[in-house]
Amino acid sequence: NAGVTQTPKFQVLKTGQSMTLQCAQDMNHNSMYWYRQDPGMGLRLIYYSASEGTTDKGEVPNGYNVSRLNKREFSLRLESAAPSQTSVYFCASSVDRDALAKNIQYFGAGTRLSVL
Amino acid sequence: AQKITQTQPGMFVQEKEAVTLDCTYDTSDQSYGLFWYKQPSSGEMIFLIYQGSYDEQNATEGRYSLNFQKARKSANLVISASQLGDSAMYFCAMREFYNTDKLIFGTGTRLQVFP
Numbered sequence: 429n430a431g432v433t434q435t436p437k438f439q440v441l442k443t444g445q446s447m448t449l450q451c452a453q454d455m456n457h458n459s460m461y462w463y464r465q466d467p468g469m470g471l472r473l474i475y476y477s478a479s480e481g482t483t484d485k486g487e488v489p490n491g492y493n494v495s496r497l498n499k500r501e502f503s504l505r506l507e508s509a510a511p512s513q514t515s516v517y518f519c520a521s522s523v524d525r526d527a528l529a530k531n532i533q534y535f536g537a538g539t540r541l542s543v544l
Numbered sequence: 545a546q547k548i549t550q551t552q553p554g555m556f557v558q559e560k561e562a563v564t565l566d567c568t569y570d571t572s573d574q575s576y577g578l579f580w581y582k583q584p585s586s587g588e589m590i591f592l593i594y595q596g597s598y599d600e601q602n603a604t605e606g607r608y609s610l611n612f613q614k615a616r617k618s619a620n621l622v623i624s625a626s627q628l629g630d631s632a633m634y635f636c637a638m639r640e641f642y643n644t645d646k647l648i649f650g651t652g653t654r655l656q657v658f659p
Contacts, residue, residue: 470635470650533647537588538588538589
């Protein structure tokens with residue numbers, strides 16, 4: 429009954445360091461997403477993947493890269509972390525992109541990242 | 545441009561009372577979906593309820609119902625018989641059907657339930 433699993437839960441980086449946030453889902457969903465949540469703001473979409481092997485930019489993609497490793501896993505990489513990337517990062521997944529469906533997105537527990 | 549507005553930064557409600565959390569949206573699309581998520585202090589985002597723009601009846605899920613007024617572009621969440629465990633942040637979100645990958649979120653409302 430895991431759903432969407434994110435690792436790590438917390439991370440502190442120094443400016444310029446790199447790291448990869450991991451996300452895995454066990455619901456056999458086709459679409460996966462990465463969001464960031466900043467204080468006083470709702471979630472904003474960074475990147476998404478409609479299916480294995482495809483990725484597309486969202487609203488705030490600068491400074492990030494993603495990899496859809498397989499159907500289950502979708503990772504987010506910060507190549508050179510900046511203080512502006514201090515945020516809470518959420519991974520989500522949904523069954524598909526069918527416009528006729530609810531396409532409910534289910535979220536992981538989040539990764540709290542601080543860049544000093 | 546699509547936008548979600550939640551004008552109540554914080555709300556208080558007494559246990560067992562009902563509370564309404566406001567959400568208005570802006571879209572030029574005729575086909576869209578509206579969602580409410582709950583974020584407790586533990587941080588996860590929990591899906592609560594969905595309303596499609598063509599749904600004729602207001603959505604209900606247990607103690608949650610959505611007061612959907614299409615002409616006014618509002619989708620307010622009603623929580624009946626509030627419980628202490630309902631204390632959390634609540635986010636309204638919208639997805640336009642032509643743009644199926646993008647979920648637009650409001651800034652949220654913090655609900656506190658007191659005994």
